[in-house]
Amino acid sequence: MTSSYANAHRLFLQASMSERFFTETKAIEMYKKAYLANNVRRPTETFQEFIASINQKLNTIDMEIRKSHDETDGTPVWALVNTNGDEISKLVTEYTAVEISYFKHLIELIVTADYEEFSVSSITALREASKLKTSITKSAAESLLQKFVEDKWLILSKNGKYSLSQRAILELQVYLKETYEDNLIECTLCYDIITKGQRCDVQQCKSRFHHHCSRNYFASQTEKVCPSCKIAWKESNVIGEDNNNKSKGGSSRRKNKRATAVTREGDEEEEEEEEIEEVVAEEEDERDY
Missing domain, CATH: 1.10.10 (Arc Repressor Mutant, subunit A)
Structure with missing residues (x-):
């Protein structure tokens, strides 16, 4: 009371x-x-x-102090959030309209990524800046991406990929659900949005767990099997940018509903890393590019 x-x-x-x-x-x-x-x-x-x-x-x-859990380790977290659909405009007031537009483009790339990877490579993120109606230079885009990470809207992995932070998932929950209803997936156990976790080995099965939900669930089970289809559960079948098991249309991974129909070639990651290095070199040599 x-x-x-x-x-x-x-x-x-x-x-x-x-x-x-x-x-x-x-x-x-x-x-x-x-x-x-x-x-x-x-x-x-x-x-x-x-x-x-x-x-x-x-x-x-239309505001609320809302609780969630870190997708990886399960740490309880809280945030002051807007509960209407116009959250980005109200929450990200420290950014300009162009910067918010760039942020929205990045969200779309992340949420609609192939094979439930929920991430975007650094080189793709930089390229997206030039596609805006009011384009952003590479150096400005680099600085802005760094700010998104520092402000805890995005996470940059060791593999050079950007993904949504827990802050973004929690604070922009309404916007994400309203805009990407067909792309988002929920944890089978806690029903929260999941962008990093584990999935069933069966392509047609919809079971998805956060890493911490998986640990908690299987700790109380006698068998480590999918609760839906009863096949053996493999922690190596992961959701999110840490997924290095690139399937080319095989059985272990399905493409996102809004993902492109063209399957990526196996050597694309190497090419992107080379391009990232070239971009960084260009920026160091010519900061006013």
Whole structure:
């Protein structure tokens, strides 16, 4: 049961607006400090009740403090989010209209990637900048991509691929679901959006698990089999950019519904890496390209 909205709630909300995205450990620390700042040693509400009281207020302005879990390790995370479909315009106010347009293009490339890889290579991301109505130079695109990573909207892997961060998935959830309903997939166990995880070895089977959901589920099972089709579950069948098992239309991986019909050649990754190196070299030699 929620209590009246008080100064402690206001302080927590102010901190949430500043942090935007934070772990549950940080959230509980903020919750305790909000009470202490008002000379209240023992909170009058549990943490869950406290959040519910704040959300009751926020719901009137289409906002919410929402919980999720890191896709890989399962760490509980929280974010202050908009609950309507115009989230990108409202959340990414520190970017220009052109930069937001670029971000949207990157989201589309990531979400519609082939074989449920949910990532885009660095070279493709840079090329996309030149396709905008108001194009962005390569050097500007590099800087912007770095900022997207620093602001925790994107993740850059060691393989040089960009994917959506947990912040992006959590804060842009409504936008993603409304825009890419036919492309997104959900974890069979927790029903949250999944862009990094594991999939059943059977092409037609729809079972998909986050890595942490998989660990938790199979820890309580006597057999490590798919809950849907009962075939042996293989952790090596992964969803996301860490998937190096490039299938050329084989049985272990299906293409995304909006993916291109042309199958990529096996040596394309090597070519892209060479192009990335060339782009970086160009930028170092001629920063005003």
